[in-house]
Amino acid sequence: MSGRSLNLLGLLLVGVVGLAFMFLTPRLAELDTVLDLTVYIIMAVLALSLGLIWGYGGILCFGQSAFFGLGAYAYAIAMFNIGESTVPVLLAIILPAAFAALLGYFMFYGRISDVYLGVITLTVTLILFNSVNSTAGPNFHIGAARLGGFNGIPGIPPLNLPGDKNAVIDLEGMFYLSTASLLLTYFGLRLLLASQFGRIIVGIRENERRAELIGYDPRAYKLATFTIGGALAGFAGCLFANWGNFVSPTIFGLAQSAQIIIWVIVGGRGTLIGPIVGCIGIQWLSAALGANQPSGGSDLWSKIFANAPLILGSILIAFVLLVPKGLVPTLAEIVLSLFRRGRRSEQRGLEPQQAE
Amino acid sequence: MATPLLQTHDLSMNFGGVRAVRNVNFTLAEGELRCLIGPNGAGKSTFFKMLTGQLAPSQGQVLFRGHDISRAYAHQIARLGIGIKTQVPSVFDGLNVRENIWLAASRIGHRDEARRLVDEMLERIGLTKAASRMVGQLAHGQRQWVELGLVLATDPKLILLDEPAAGMTHDEVFKTAELVREINRTKALIVVEHDMQFIRMIAKQVTVFNQGSVLLEDNVENIMRDPRVRDIYLGKQAAA
Amino acid sequence: MTLVVQGLCTGYGRIPILNGVDFTVDEGEFVGILGHNGMGKTTLLKALMGYLPATGGRVHFAGDDITALEPHRRARLGLGYVPQGREIFPGLTVHDNLRMGCIERRDAGEDEIIANVLEEFPRLKPLLNRIGGALSGGEQQLLAVARCLCGGPRLVLLDEPTEGIQPSIIEEIVETLSRLRVANRRLTMILVEQNLDFIAQLSQRILVIQKGRITQEVRPDALRDANLIGEFVGIAT
Numbered sequence: 001m002s003g004r005s006l007n008l009l010g011l012l013l014v015g016v017v018g019l020a021f022m023f024l025t026p027r028l029a030e031l032d033t034v035l036d037l038t039v040y041i042i043m044a045v046l047a048l049s050l051g052l053i054w055g056y057g058g059i060l061c062f063g064q065s066a067f068f069g070l071g072a073y074a075y076a077i078a079m080f081n082i083g084e085s086t087v088p089v090l091l092a093i094i095l096p097a098a099f100a101a102l103l104g105y106f107m108f109y110g111r112i113s114d115v116y117l118g119v120i121t122l123t124v125t126l127i128l129f130n131s132v133n134s135t136a137g138p139n140f141h142i143g144a145a146r147l148g149g150f151n152g153i154p155g156i157p158p159l160n161l162p163g164d165k166n167a168v169i170d171l172e173g174m175f176y177l178s179t180a181s182l183l184l185t186y187f188g189l190r191l192l193l194a195s196q197f198g199r200i201i202v203g204i205r206e207n208e209r210r211a212e213l214i215g216y217d218p219r220a221y222k223l224a225t226f227t228i229g230g231a232l233a234g235f236a237g238c239l240f241a242n243w244g245n246f247v248s249p250t251i252f253g254l255a256q257s258a259q260i261i262i263w264v265i266v267g268g269r270g271t272l273i274g275p276i277v278g279c280i281g282i283q284w285l286s287a288a289l290g291a292n293q294p295s296g297g298s299d300l301w302s303k304i305f306a307n308a309p310l311i312l313g314s315i316l317i318a319f320v321l322l323v324p325k326g327l328v329p330t331l332a333e334i335v336l337s338l339f340r341r342g343r344r345s346e347q348r349g350l351e352p353q354q355a356e
Numbered sequence: 357m358a359t360p361l362l363q364t365h366d367l368s369m370n371f372g373g374v375r376a377v378r379n380v381n382f383t384l385a386e387g388e389l390r391c392l393i394g395p396n397g398a399g400k401s402t403f404f405k406m407l408t409g410q411l412a413p414s415q416g417q418v419l420f421r422g423h424d425i426s427r428a429y430a431h432q433i434a435r436l437g438i439g440i441k442t443q444v445p446s447v448f449d450g451l452n453v454r455e456n457i458w459l460a461a462s463r464i465g466h467r468d469e470a471r472r473l474v475d476e477m478l479e480r481i482g483l484t485k486a487a488s489r490m491v492g493q494l495a496h497g498q499r500q501w502v503e504l505g506l507v508l509a510t511d512p513k514l515i516l517l518d519e520p521a522a523g524m525t526h527d528e529v530f531k532t533a534e535l536v537r538e539i540n541r542t543k544a545l546i547v548v549e550h551d552m553q554f555i556r557m558i559a560k561q562v563t564v565f566n567q568g569s570v571l572l573e574d575n576v577e578n579i580m581r582d583p584r585v586r587d588i589y590l591g592k593q594a595a596a
Numbered sequence: 597m598t599l600v601v602q603g604l605c606t607g608y609g610r611i612p613i614l615n616g617v618d619f620t621v622d623e624g625e626f627v628g629i630l631g632h633n634g635m636g637k638t639t640l641l642k643a644l645m646g647y648l649p650a651t652g653g654r655v656h657f658a659g660d661d662i663t664a665l666e667p668h669r670r671a672r673l674g675l676g677y678v679p680q681g682r683e684i685f686p687g688l689t690v691h692d693n694l695r696m697g698c699i700e701r702r703d704a705g706e707d708e709i710i711a712n713v714l715e716e717f718p719r720l721k722p723l724l725n726r727i728g729g730a731l732s733g734g735e736q737q738l739l740a741v742a743r744c745l746c747g748g749p750r751l752v753l754l755d756e757p758t759e760g761i762q763p764s765i766i767e768e769i770v771e772t773l774s775r776l777r778v779a780n781r782r783l784t785m786i787l788v789e790q791n792l793d794f795i796a797q798l799s800q801r802i803l804v805i806q807k808g809r810i811t812q813e814v815r816p817d818a819l820r821d822a823n824l825i826g827e828f829v830g831i832a833t
Contacts, residue, residue, distance in 0.1 A: 212429075215463045
């Protein structure tokens with residue numbers, strides 16, 4: 001089997017599994033489960049946004065939650081002012097994208113080194129957290145929307161079908177919408193990465209200097225990648241604000257930013273399915289561990305098992321040390337090597353490979 | 357006289373207090389093949405970096421086909437038609453050989469044309485069979501060929517080669533010399549090299565750098581005989 | 597017998613590079629290794645030094661089986677390695693670079709060792725307080741060799757010392773190494789080179805490596821014959 005047909009098979013598999021999941025889950029699962037799954041899937045869109053810019057663009061952004069939060073807030077504020085969701089959704093995409101473009105312009109065209117890029121994105125996120133956090137008073141409002149400071153914005157009106165403000169999307173509808181969004185994002189990014197643009201950004205990740213010397217402007221390509229990542233994160237934020245009808249500044253917090261990075265590390269950089277698997281897996285695990293907490297016994301072991309951050313932390317460290325490439329690339333390697341071994345036993349005595 | 361392909365005026369580069377390149381006036385004609393020699397640290401690599409936009413000169417000018425490129429970005433200069441093969445092969449290690457060449461070819465041609473260019477280039481650098489090998493896993497010499505393929509695939513007017521024969525075996529040196537002569541049929545080249553045997557195989561005119569400036573410019577035979585060159589660079593070899 | 601290599605195999609991950617290398621080197625011998633690019637010359641040195649695990653075969657050094665030893669243990673036994681690309685400490689001064697080379701020495705004082713080594717490398721003497729990274733490529737190569745000698749090795753593995761070096765310094769390296777050979781009859785050296793003159797001037801025997809095996813052994817004077825060379829390295833010229 002050639003690489004190309006393996007690739008197509010993978011795409012087909014993702015499509016079939018995704019669609020089956022989308023249509024079967026609401027029929028087979030309780031509403032509670034469907035609700036939980038919805039937020040996992042929304043976060044997976046967010047994970048994909050970092051999967052693109054870090055895994056393929058090589059830009060380690062500690063501030064993906066900034067764009068996520070901006071998207072959520074933009075949707076909430078616009079919704080209170082407009083009442084119909086078409087424009088708010090667009091704003092929730094455009095605003096974070098514009099913000100990413102502006103930030104990216106200064107970082108990439110200013111030739112900021114990778115380490116400082118991390119510091120800057122993290123700082124911007126924390127600034128947003130602190131600024132929004134301190135807008136609790138009634139004097140902080142944008143049009144009809146009160147910002148609410150650390151209390152957040154409750155009761156955000158839900159999405160409606162475009163143009164008809166009364167055709168509100170219900171909870172099950174949110175599940176369909178989120179899953180469809182994730183699938184569209186996944187396939188959209190696959191297309192993007194298969195295009196000339198996608199191959200060039202991977203080239204820049206591999207060797208920026210060489211890409212420049214054959215005539216590509218790395219600054220422009222990185223800026224475009226970063227902006228697309230910002231738009232995606234903003235869109236995820238919009239879905240998230242809908243899911244709980246609530247948004248608060250913790251969305252900009254350090255914990256949120258760190259989580260996104262952990263999802264991508266665990267799932268695997270340089271793949272798209274990895275961040276999705278990492279994101280959904282970790283969220284599911286945190287929820288399962290969190291559920292242990294109240295019933296936890298008094299002996300040491302049950303205390304340890306009830307401590308979700310401790311266990312998640314250990315998992316992360318184990319991953320970084322033992323599976324540094326992440327789950328999906330490592331599994332793929334194992335499968336491929338089994339496949340190859342199967343073939344090699346058929347044709348012994350290969351020429352030794354050349355290398356110095 | 358026709359306009360030269362490349363010209364520098366008083367080109368200088370200071371690092372802190374050190375003047376790595378000082379007042380270099382250098383002219384290269386259309387289609388010329390020039391060798392650059394000089395002791396390690398004479399400023400040859402810095403000179404190349406200024407020609408390709410990797411370093412902005414502290415002073416002076418670079419003119420390429422009439423454009424002043426002294427302050428241009430590396431990618432702009434590449435698009436104007438200067439390609440460089442660096443001393444330590446600079447390639448896309450995480451991609452396979454075909455993808456490497458494709459990245460270069462797709463800048464000048466689209467889809468089918470790029471694909472055709474890639475196939476041609478793979479044939480030319482002798483790596484058709486290794487097309488799907490990861491470049492990071494190739495031997496040093498093969499990575500040199502990949503880099504050369506990358507550069508050629510962007511179809512530059514002028515190619516800078518920084519020690520193309522370094523780390524190559526005797527017969528590979530011959531092969532490289534042959535290839536350089538072949539490339540020179542359509543393109544101008546500047547070659548930095550220490551291997552005098554290699555230089556004798558390819559060059560007519562040689563420019564000698566020493567301590568950041570041009571010491572002299574002459575044909576190979578005279579350079580080899582020059583006592584100054586012998587003192588600073590060749591040692592006893594020139595006498596042999 | 598100083599070094600005995602039997603059936604040595606190694607590779608990177610699943611890619612095999614050496615497929616059973618056999619050779620011996622006697623004390624005091626200078627042996628060259630010649631081969632086409634990609635035949636495993638550098639890999640052989642790395643495997644001898646322990647940077648790559650042996651997947652098969654044995655390596656004995658001065659009677660000890662060192663097949664599974666870590667690189668620093670091999671260094672203590674007297675193996676010195678000057679890698680391709682020199683790898684000096686660019687942020688340290690020349691003197692500090694040399695001091696790093698003396699760290700494992702117990703038999704003599706640092707100053708004494710450095711003074712002795714510098715006798716052989718006069719070019720480094722005025723440069724002692726210079727930062728390593730500010731030296732020219734040729735000077736860095738001399739420094740790398742000098743640093744290796746500070747460790748008092750019995751067997752030196754030298755990988756492409758002439759790459760990117762101007763001709764006059766190559767001559768200096770040849771002269772220095774020849775002097776060392778005369779001064780210390782017990783010093784053993786394995787050198788990997790593409791520069792035929794260099795390898796012919798310094799080696800007593802030359803081993804030809806092809807596809808991960810030693811296929812031939814030749815005398816240095818044979819390298820004067822261009823046709824023979826083509827045959828040795830596997831490509832007709």
